[in-house]
Amino acid sequence: MKNLKIAIGSDHAGYELKKELIEYLHNNKYEVFDEGTNSIERCDYVDFAKKVAIKVAKKEVDRGILICGTGIGMSIASNKIKGIKAALCVTEYMAKFSRLHNNSNILCLGSRTVETRENLKIVKIWLETDFEGGRHIPRLNKIEDLEKENL
Numbered sequence: 187m188k189n190l191k192i193a194i195g196s197d198h199a200g201y202e203l204k205k206e207l208i209e210y211l212h213n214n215k216y217e218v219f220d221e222g223t224n225s226i227e228r229c230d231y232v233d234f235a236k237k238v239a240i241k242v243a244k245k246e247v248d249r250g251i252l253i254c255g256t257g258i259g260m261s262i263a264s265n266k267i268k269g270i271k272a273a274l275c276v277t278e279y280m281a282k283f284s285r286l287h288n289n290s291n292i293l294c295l296g297s298r299t300v301e302t303r304e305n306l307k308i309v310k311i312w313l314e315t316d317f318e319g320g321r322h323i324p325r326l327n328k329i330e331d332l333e334k335e336n337l
Protein backbone atom coordinates (compact mmCIF):
# COMPACT_ATOMS: atom_id res chain seq x y z
CA MET A 187 0.00 0.00 0.00
CA LYS A 188 2.99 2.32 -0.43
CA ASN A 189 3.42 5.08 -3.00
CA LEU A 190 0.05 6.55 -2.10
CA LYS A 191 -0.29 10.28 -2.68
CA ILE A 192 -1.35 11.95 0.56
CA ALA A 193 -2.49 15.56 1.00
CA ILE A 194 -2.07 16.83 4.54
CA GLY A 195 -3.31 19.99 6.24
CA SER A 196 -3.73 21.48 9.68
CA ASP A 197 -4.56 24.65 11.52
CA HIS A 198 -2.21 26.21 14.09
CA ALA A 199 -3.24 23.67 16.72
CA GLY A 200 -2.26 20.80 14.44
CA TYR A 201 0.89 22.34 12.98
CA GLU A 202 3.43 20.52 15.18
CA LEU A 203 1.75 17.16 14.69
CA LYS A 204 1.59 17.79 10.94
CA LYS A 205 5.38 18.20 10.90
CA GLU A 206 5.80 14.85 12.69
CA LEU A 207 3.40 13.12 10.32
CA ILE A 208 5.11 14.52 7.23
CA GLU A 209 8.39 13.08 8.47
CA TYR A 210 6.70 9.72 9.07
CA LEU A 211 5.11 9.79 5.60
CA HIS A 212 8.39 10.66 3.89
CA ASN A 213 10.26 7.95 5.79
CA ASN A 214 7.65 5.44 4.67
CA LYS A 215 7.77 6.44 1.00
CA TYR A 216 4.41 8.13 0.71
CA GLU A 217 4.18 11.07 -1.68
CA VAL A 218 3.20 14.07 0.44
CA PHE A 219 1.38 17.25 -0.54
CA ASP A 220 1.58 19.75 2.32
CA GLU A 221 -1.37 22.13 2.06
CA GLY A 222 -0.44 24.20 5.15
CA THR A 223 -0.75 25.88 7.54
CA ASN A 224 2.94 26.74 7.74
CA SER A 225 3.32 28.15 11.26
CA ILE A 226 1.70 28.25 14.69
CA GLU A 227 0.08 31.59 13.85
CA ARG A 228 -3.66 31.42 14.51
CA CYS A 229 -5.73 30.53 11.43
CA ASP A 230 -9.04 28.94 10.43
CA TYR A 231 -9.15 25.16 10.08
CA VAL A 232 -11.87 25.46 7.41
CA ASP A 233 -9.42 26.88 4.85
CA PHE A 234 -7.13 23.85 5.10
CA ALA A 235 -9.97 21.35 5.24
CA LYS A 236 -11.20 22.84 1.96
CA LYS A 237 -7.80 22.61 0.23
CA VAL A 238 -7.19 18.99 1.20
CA ALA A 239 -10.77 17.84 0.62
CA ILE A 240 -10.90 19.32 -2.88
CA LYS A 241 -7.62 17.62 -3.80
CA VAL A 242 -9.03 14.30 -2.59
CA ALA A 243 -12.43 14.83 -4.25
CA LYS A 244 -10.74 15.68 -7.57
CA LYS A 245 -8.58 12.54 -7.17
CA GLU A 246 -5.38 14.58 -7.43
CA VAL A 247 -4.27 12.54 -4.41
CA ASP A 248 -5.33 9.14 -3.04
CA ARG A 249 -6.22 10.28 0.46
CA GLY A 250 -6.00 13.19 2.91
CA ILE A 251 -5.07 13.79 6.53
CA LEU A 252 -6.39 16.80 8.47
CA ILE A 253 -5.42 17.89 11.97
CA CYS A 254 -6.86 20.48 14.32
CA GLY A 255 -7.15 20.65 18.11
CA THR A 256 -9.93 18.11 18.35
CA GLY A 257 -10.27 16.99 14.72
CA ILE A 258 -13.93 17.97 14.93
CA GLY A 259 -13.79 21.19 12.90
CA MET A 260 -11.76 19.47 10.21
CA SER A 261 -14.23 16.59 9.96
CA ILE A 262 -17.30 18.84 9.85
CA ALA A 263 -15.79 21.09 7.18
CA SER A 264 -14.27 18.42 4.92
CA ASN A 265 -17.44 16.31 4.93
CA LYS A 266 -19.23 19.22 3.22
CA ILE A 267 -17.28 18.48 0.03
CA LYS A 268 -18.99 16.03 -2.31
CA GLY A 269 -17.22 12.67 -2.40
CA ILE A 270 -15.50 13.09 0.95
CA LYS A 271 -15.80 10.48 3.65
CA ALA A 272 -13.80 12.02 6.46
CA ALA A 273 -13.40 10.01 9.65
CA LEU A 274 -12.37 11.55 12.97
CA CYS A 275 -10.43 8.77 14.66
CA VAL A 276 -9.17 8.73 18.24
CA THR A 277 -8.29 5.04 18.36
CA GLU A 278 -6.55 2.57 16.06
CA TYR A 279 -9.76 0.53 16.02
CA MET A 280 -11.72 3.47 14.62
CA ALA A 281 -9.03 4.12 12.02
CA LYS A 282 -8.99 0.48 10.92
CA PHE A 283 -12.77 0.18 10.64
CA SER A 284 -13.16 3.57 8.97
CA ARG A 285 -11.17 2.01 6.13
CA LEU A 286 -12.56 -1.55 6.23
CA HIS A 287 -16.24 -0.59 6.46
CA ASN A 288 -16.53 3.08 5.44
CA ASN A 289 -13.73 3.43 2.87
CA SER A 290 -12.84 6.76 4.50
CA ASN A 291 -10.74 8.94 2.24
CA ILE A 292 -9.77 11.58 4.83
CA LEU A 293 -8.45 10.91 8.32
CA CYS A 294 -9.08 13.66 10.88
CA LEU A 295 -6.95 13.81 14.00
CA GLY A 296 -7.03 15.77 17.26
CA SER A 297 -3.65 17.10 18.29
CA ARG A 298 -4.93 18.24 21.70
CA THR A 299 -7.00 15.17 22.50
CA VAL A 300 -4.71 12.29 21.52
CA GLU A 301 -1.00 11.77 22.25
CA THR A 302 1.36 12.10 19.30
CA ARG A 303 2.54 8.48 19.63
CA GLU A 304 -1.05 7.25 19.49
CA ASN A 305 -1.84 9.53 16.53
CA LEU A 306 1.12 8.03 14.66
CA LYS A 307 -0.24 4.53 15.26
CA ILE A 308 -3.68 5.68 14.07
CA VAL A 309 -2.15 7.07 10.87
CA LYS A 310 -0.16 3.89 10.23
CA ILE A 311 -3.13 1.54 10.48
CA TRP A 312 -5.36 3.89 8.49
CA LEU A 313 -2.85 4.06 5.64
CA GLU A 314 -2.26 0.31 5.61
CA THR A 315 -5.87 -0.91 5.73
CA ASP A 316 -7.90 -1.55 2.57
CA PHE A 317 -11.65 -1.23 2.09
CA GLU A 318 -13.39 -4.58 2.59
CA GLY A 319 -16.08 -3.96 -0.06
CA GLY A 320 -18.91 -6.55 -0.12
CA ARG A 321 -21.86 -5.74 2.10
CA HIS A 322 -20.51 -2.23 2.76
CA ILE A 323 -20.82 -1.10 -0.85
CA PRO A 324 -24.62 -0.63 -0.92
CA ARG A 325 -24.36 1.39 2.32
CA LEU A 326 -21.80 3.73 0.78
CA ASN A 327 -24.00 3.98 -2.31
CA LYS A 328 -26.80 5.21 -0.04
CA ILE A 329 -24.44 7.88 1.31
CA GLU A 330 -23.74 8.94 -2.30
CA ASP A 331 -27.51 9.13 -2.85
CA LEU A 332 -27.78 11.44 0.16
CA GLU A 333 -25.22 13.73 -1.43
CA LYS A 334 -27.10 13.76 -4.72
CA GLU A 335 -30.38 14.52 -2.97
CA ASN A 336 -29.16 17.16 -0.55
CA LEU A 337 -25.94 18.84 -1.67
Ligand code: RB5
Pocket residue numbers: 197199200231254255256257258259260
Ligand atom coordinates in the same frame (compact mmCIF):
# COMPACT_ATOMS: atom_id res chain seq x y z
C1 RB5 B 1 -8.51 26.08 17.53
O1 RB5 B 1 -8.43 26.72 18.76
C2 RB5 B 1 -9.51 24.93 17.60
O2 RB5 B 1 -10.80 25.43 17.71
C3 RB5 B 1 -9.39 24.04 16.37
O3 RB5 B 1 -8.08 23.58 16.27
C4 RB5 B 1 -10.26 22.81 16.33
O4 RB5 B 1 -10.15 22.06 17.49
C5 RB5 B 1 -11.64 22.99 15.89
O5 RB5 B 1 -12.44 22.06 15.79
